[in-house]
Amino acid sequence: MASLQPVRGTHDLLPEENRVQDHIAETARAIGELYGYHRMTTPIFEFTDVFARTLGDTSDVVTKEMYTFEDRGGEKITLRPENTAGIARAYISNGMQQMSPVKVCYYGPMFRYERPQKGRQRQFHQIGVELLGVEQVAGDIEVIAYGAHILKSLGLWDNITLELNTLGDPESRAAYRNVLVDYFKGHFDKLSEDSRNRLDKNPLRILDSKDEGDRELVANAPLFAEYLNEHSQTFFKQLTDGLGDIGINYQLNPRLVRGLDYYCHTCFEFVTSTLGAQGTVMAGGRYDGLVSTMGGPQTAGVGWAAGVERLAMMVGTGPAAVRPVALIPMGDAAESRCRSLAQQLREAGIAVELGYAGNMKKRMKRADKANAKMAVIIGDDELAKGVAMVRDLDAGEQREVAIDSLIGVIGER
């Protein structure tokens, strides 16, 4: 155990749990088709610059959470901590502005060098969506609707709240940021140590501080709403109206912010109280500045990402595995016959469990353990008559069926 531990913060996904994650990923993909989003996949590593430049030099993700290494060619490589930068890079690399609007979703592993906790691992999985080239609020509404649809379809909606905020356009945001920094600088001596650091790196974050002293200051801090210009206000109004049109409830949270500079306007999180400290299950917003920051054309963007492990914890168990038919041969001749029969049934789309060895009792036990719905027993007697003994394992009843008509009989159940 000591030496064969997986690397810290990584986990093996055994079949049962893997099935839950597959279910989540497939649900997201299938619902995406209804909205016109198609899955795309970018590499799980990129040149470090792809993340370092776009995520900002001061963000925690860049300063302490990236898995970075030099490859044999001396290139600086980073395992992706998130997928938006990779999609944006691919958008530029492949000249995808010609396909605008680009509507894609993704699923795959992400990597962050963090201290593991429940719902926080060093290798984890995200599903996500990106809509590129749409600056209208209709895009934000569609993307949120898609996310909510997934959560509803997974049966999680009752335990989830949509929190919503606006960061305004760059002009509004810069104006507010200045006012806010001035305000907190005036009370610097009362700020917590964390928040003093945030003053430089990410002053908006102070609004969401858990420190009591900070909260008192925040209560009297200038409000973002007063610094939103007309365009930003209109955009947000249209967003909330649009969500009303499609019947999605939300809760305004003025403290909801994003650290990264390229975010603007819409900012949202789907949160739950059922997962402890890691309550954010799906989060996103608008990032009109991202593609241009990377050197591409000015391109609007909006999207979200969701943690599959966190969703899986809420979903619990996945859909039941397919119940197979157990073929149980007795004797060499039957063994041979069952091999070909198994192949025939499988090619007809029927799941077959064909034991590898053992007497009938052992094989019946295995059939039961595989949750088989029926056992098809073929021995010398049956072979001679061209029949099989078909036993319904739920009812405990059995009858003879001609081998030639097995596919039809099994298909009925």
Next chain:
RNA sequence: GCGGGUGUAGCUCAGUCGGUUAGAGCGCCAGAUUGUGGCUCUGGAGGUCGUGGGUUCAAUCCCCAUCAUUCGCCCCA
């Protein structure tokens, strides 16, 4: 990166106020039932008590370190 808890069988956990062969339930294997599963009964396998060091006549138990995990902070999905 910071602070607290935990680490005993595949899993969930007892236990030893420091003292001979460390236990249970579930699971696994076998038998009762040599062509019939689930239920029941009987038996069996499986443990460097996370790892390394220290204290002691003696450590799974006490101390230190380390690794993993967990809760919270930072931050985030």
